[in-house]
Amino acid sequence: MKYISTRGLSPALSFLEILLGGLAPDGGLYVPEAYPRFSADDLAALRGMDYRQLAHAVLSRLVDDVPAGDLKALIDKTYIAETYSHGRPDSDYAQITPVRRLEEGLYLLELSNGPTLAFKDMAMQLLGNLFEYALDRAGRDVNILGATSGDTGSAAEYAMRGKHHMRVFMLAPEHGMTRFQQAQMWSLRDANIHNIAIRGVFDDCQDIVKNVSNDLEYKEKYRIGAVNSINWARVAAQVIYYFKAYFAVTVDNDRQVSFSVPSGNFGNVCAGHIARMMGLPIRKLIVATNENDVLDEFFRTGVYRPRDAAETLHTSSPSMDISKASNFERFAFDLAGRDAARVRELWGAVDQGRSFDLKPSGLFDRVPDFGFTSGSSSHIHRIATIRMAWERYGTMIDTHTADGLKVGLEHREAGVPLVCLETALPAKFEDAIREALGRAPERPAGLEDLEALPQRVEVMDADTGTVKDYIARHASD
Numbered sequence: 001m002k003y004i005s006t007r008g009l010s011p012a013l014s015f016l017e018i019l020l021g022g023l024a025p026d027g028g029l030y031v032p033e034a035y036p037r038f039s040a041d042d043l044a045a046l047r048g049m050d051y052r053q054l055a056h057a058v059l060s061r062l063v064d065d066v067p068a069g070d071l072k073a074l075i076d077k078t079y080i081a082e083t084y085s086h087g088r089p090d091s092d093y094a095q096i097t098p099v100r101r102l103e104e105g106l107y108l109l110e111l112s113n114g115p116t117l118a119f120k121d122m123a124m125q126l127l128g129n130l131f132e133y134a135l136d137r138a139g140r141d142v143n144i145l146g147a148t149s150g151d152t153g154s155a156a157e158y159a160m161r162g163k164h165h166m167r168v169f170m171l172a173p174e175h176g177m178t179r180f181q182q183a184q185m186w187s188l189r190d191a192n193i194h195n196i197a198i199r200g201v202f203d204d205c206q207d208i209v210k211n212v213s214n215d216l217e218y219k220e221k222y223r224i225g226a227v228n229s230i231n232w233a234r235v236a237a238q239v240i241y242y243f244k245a246y247f248a249v250t251v252d253n254d255r256q257v258s259f260s261v262p263s264g265n266f267g268n269v270c271a272g273h274i275a276r277m278m279g280l281p282i283r284k285l286i287v288a289t290n291e292n293d294v295l296d297e298f299f300r301t302g303v304y305r306p307r308d309a310a311e312t313l314h315t316s317s318p319s320m321d322i323s324k325a326s327n328f329e330r331f332a333f334d335l336a337g338r339d340a341a342r343v344r345e346l347w348g349a350v351d352q353g354r355s356f357d358l359k360p361s362g363l364f365d366r367v368p369d370f371g372f373t374s375g376s377s378s379h380i381h382r383i384a385t386i387r388m389a390w391e392r393y394g395t396m397i398d399t400h401t402a403d404g405l406k407v408g409l410e411h412r413e414a415g416v417p418l419v420c421l422e423t424a425l426p427a428k429f430e431d432a433i434r435e436a437l438g439r440a441p442e443r444p445a446g447l448e449d450l451e452a453l454p455q456r457v458e459v460m461d462a463d464t465g466t467v468k469d470y471i472a473r474h475a476s477d
């Protein structure tokens with residue numbers, strides 16, 4: 001399996017060749033040159049597999065330059081019950097991503113039982129092991145530089161902590177994360193983890209990362225790498241749990257299932273799209289946004305209009321507060337019949353801060369063929385949905401999952417099972433839970449005193465030079 005760029009001007013590469021990179025040299029995103037397809041017989045064989053077996057079956061179709069035995073070993077050490085156990089009874093957490101039945105035909109897919117209590121662990125834990133493997137083989141090391149508003153940074157740090165060949169430099173706004181999120185990252189003691197708090201907002205952090213990445217000489221000299229949401233391996237790892245959930249809520253492969261996905265950068269729901277292209281009988285992929293409704297606007301109107309940073313609202317589902325959806329280009333490429341020239345034209349506009357409209361060309365009419373639909377949610381909806389889930393189903397959900405459940409229910413169809421993806425646990429977003437339920441969220445065992453642990457963080461001005469100096473001093477520790 002080779003990977004090609006959505007903009008068509010980069011050479012095709014293998015999985016390991018794109019593993020550590022970000023954008024393709026032509027500015028596009030890597031996608032499989034063709035989607036491997038599971039036949040009806042294949043699907044029948046997948047039913048009944050456990051998470052690790054499924055992961056191997058799916059990933060071995062997408063990865064052909066890691067020997068089968070090595071891939072299996074990497075999967076087997078990543079998806080173990082101990083990593084996804086947070087106080088759950090054995091039979092449940094051994095499934096890695098258990099499905100919880102809320103009522104007839106309505107399910108919650110638990111993706112947030114990993115170390116940082118958000119779904120990003122599902123892919124990032126595998127990425128940590130893949131990176132270590134690839135760097136080991138190449139005899140290289142890498143300094144991973146990232147910016148986070150909360151969930152991505154902690155998932156990356158817990159996946160990379162203590163690993164060989166890599167250091168993590170994670171920029172986060174000094175104020176703005178929840179106390180729980182701060183404590184998760186800043187209490188880590190591992191020598192290869194460097195937490196940097198920036199006197200500024202998330203966009204300042206992101207700008208510094210961009211500035212550093214644009215300094216090619218520096219980037220080369222200090223071997224700067226990234227783990228952002230466009231990383232192909234992250235998307236690929238997320239495909240697995242769509243298969244797992246499908247088999248969990250159906251008895252045979254003649255049934256269709258719909259998924260509702262709280263969305264920001266379009267990585268998670270893009271994995272659902274890929275599962276569908278690989279032959280999984282998915283009926284609808286429901287894209288749920290918060291007040292930052294770039295994606296909902298597209299799926300309602302055909303207009304993709306990235307916002308500027310100043311237009312981005314700070315909401316109570318902060319991990320979905322995005323101004324543009326970085327993985328969306330992968331879907332647009334498929335929607336445009338894999339016409340790379342078309343994508344170049346569209347993103348030529350986007351890269352200059354403009355919007356595009358797919359209605360006049362008729363491309364927008366093809367959206368239903370791909371199963372996509374959408375809706376948005378706002379603070380009062382999410383508070384009401386958290387309350388409803390608690391009262392009706394006895395289940396406490398976080399703000400992002402609430403956006404997904406709210407929008408999912410609006411698109412629910414009789415006779416079609418609806419699976420809502422749980423993207424974080426409520427413990428991460430305590431204030432909103434208190435507002436909705438008048439009580440503190442449940443906390444997984446072992447994390448009761450997280451905020452009381454000593455914290456280690458360097459506070460810096462929002463200045464690229466200061467950050468560069470710091471990395472230079474620590475890049476060979």
Ligand SMILES: *Cc1c(COP(=O)(O)O)cnc(C)c1O
Binds near residue numbers: 118151263264319320
């Ligand atoms: C990252 C994140 C999302 C958005 O996921 P995308 O893949 O960026 O669409 C939703 N909910 C939570 C809790 C997240 O951390």
